[in-house]
Amino acid sequence: MKLDPASLLYRMRHSAAHVMAAAVRRLYGSEVQLDIGPPTEDGFYYDFDLEHRLGPEDFPAIEAEMAKIIAENQPFERIEVTRDEATALIEGMKQRYKIERLADIPADEAITFYRNGEFLDLCRGPHVASTGEIKAFKLLNVAGSYYRGKETNPMLQRVYATAFATRQELDDHLRRLEEAKQRDHRKLGRELDLFSIQEDVGPGLIHWHPNGARVRSIIEDFWRKEHFRAGYDLLYTPHTGRSALWQTSGHLGFYKDSMYAPMKIDENEYFIKPMNCPFHIEIYKSRIRSYRDLPLRWAELGTVYRYEKAGVLHGLLRVRGFTQDDAHIFCTPDQIEDEIVRVIRFSNFIWKTFGFTEITAYLATRPKESVGEESRWQQAIASLEHALKLEGIPYEVDEGGGAFYGPKIDMKVRDCIGREWQCTTIQFDFNLPERFELEFVGADNQPHRPYMVHRALFGSIERFFGILVEQYAGAFPVWLAPEQARILPITDKQLDYAEQVAERLRAADLRVAVDRRPEKIGARIRDAQLAKIPYMLVVGGREAEAGAVAVRARGAGDLGVMPIDACRDRIKKEEVERHLAPDVSAVPA
RNA sequence: GCCGGCGUAGCUCAGUUGGCAGAGCAGCUGAUUUGUAAUCAGCAGGUCAUCGGUUCGAAUCCGAUCGCCGGCUCCA
Known part of the structure; x- marks a missing residue:
């Protein structure tokens, strides 16, 4: 999913990174040290080295300053220079990371700077024509990041952001992030x-x-x-074996740091x-x-x-x-x-x-x-x-x-x-x-x-x-669901009948439970829905009379009344065939 | 391991300049017998992560430790 450098989105995000760096320098001074600010799969970031610890509370001010730079509609100017000129420029700006980045550029490659407004940055480009082309962006978070990704190097502050061609796309992206958060397996x-x-x-x-x-x-x-x-x-x-085994396998030689410490048993060392x-x-x-x-x-x-x-x-x-x-x-x-x-x-x-x-x-x-x-x-x-x-x-x-x-x-x-x-x-x-x-x-x-x-x-x-x-966002298919169906008697007059229904389904090795709590049916449906149970089987006086259940599928509402055995077969079929989602077609009248 | 942030009831979160620790949901008890996404009332629930310090007094300030979160590095 890498972006094509020629694409508008790539150039826009890359340009937005420059605008962010320019905004940070306006707010925190030109002594802020800049490293690099590339586009990413769904946004961009810039690595800074500055005294002030950036936090989300700083984002509104940075975003406001970025908006100003965008409103100024500064043209991006490409400046090709010789290596000596580049060195002089960077030394003039006192940018110690940039001087090292310059050294990385192969001898046969052109050295370019990009200027927008007062901001000048060593950069390969490409960029959009002017800052006004940056349409929709948002700062997301800040995190530590080693300079050049090396553990022994100093830790820089990386500000992550996202940018899109339209407000709509940005909102969609933010919604996706929110959706991912809702699906987080730790929360579920x-x-x-x-x-x-x-x-x-x-x-x-x-x-x-x-x-x-x-x-x-x-x-x-x-x-x-x-x-x-x-x-x-x-x-x-x-689960464990003597050190001699791990010696032979070579793990003690090259993997020991990742192993749990040994325990001594009868004068022998054992490793998990x-x-x-x-x-x-x-x-x-x-x-x-x-x-x-x-x-x-x-x-x-x-x-x-x-x-x-x-x-x-x-x-x-x-x-x-x-x-x-x-x-x-x-x-x-x-x-x-x-x-x-x-x-x-x-x-x-x-x-x-x-x-x-x-x-x-x-x-x-x-x-x-x-x-x-x-x-x-x-x-x-x-x-x-x-x-x-x-x-x-x-x-x-x-x-x-x-x-x-x-x-x-x-x-x-x-x-x-x-x-x-x-x-x-x-x-x-x-x-x-x-x-x-x-x-x-x-x-x-x-x-x-x-x-x-x-x-x-x-x-x-x-x-x-x-x-x-x-x-699955926690909504397991029938064949995997811990509880495949929950039986909900309307009143406790149907408790016995509900247990009979449960027994019929259990006889087919289905995983079912009866919600016996004296709550209103609406509340119990809500709870079953929140527990993401594939099927809810509502049984009231009418169903008990008819030997039937009123079937409700997860997220689909009332599907109608069907005989117990037909319902059992429907769920069983989905289990055996490993359907990915419950059948939500209504019961034929 | 590193940088930054965070840790208050089972969960989600309030708690002002340091001055008696709170709410909603969940739980328990009782009433309600209900027809497709929240019935009502009452009760209970806390070493404010842990340890130490500052202070007349600490959830609040400081330090250490543990854990979690976002990244980085790592994932032969």
């Missing part, structure tokens, strides 16, 4: 009683409440069933697992493997713990303890192509089932520092690329972006409000099979090294669940 997680994180327990550790745990168990059942179908076997492995691979490998090594045994596809919902820095934790999306839907495939060279195709096909099916259809892939190739034979890298990359083409998945090649131990495909799925999430990953590993000396006996009766592929479809159950909550 509390409101729908799905999960929590407890301060007493520790950050990044998830407690699944009954509602969330119910959804999770359905997802896991589905996952297991489909894995068996796809030719996988399931494993369960320990940050990954499942070594355990799967141990099972592989537990006997001699023949080429006839391959491919082996071993999957595990493996719970791992990683020490993530406190500042990076985020709801369910970045946690310290999580369950990977992990699998390892061990195969022969002539099997890998087929295996990769199968994984991609499987991944597509899984995502589609949950309602995600827009998937893009990133193929990461061999980095400079890496292990493994070149021929293996080439075969692996070719098989990954071939599979992507075969399945028609759009992809970009990230040249040299692979892990040191092998090439990979990362897939991003787009949710219904346009955000992308990295989930599925398929990674070759040329490192662990060496370290653990994995072998299989070939048809030639000689030992060979198998290919090993790590793959996760969801990535982690926690993260996937968080994404699902946001995708």
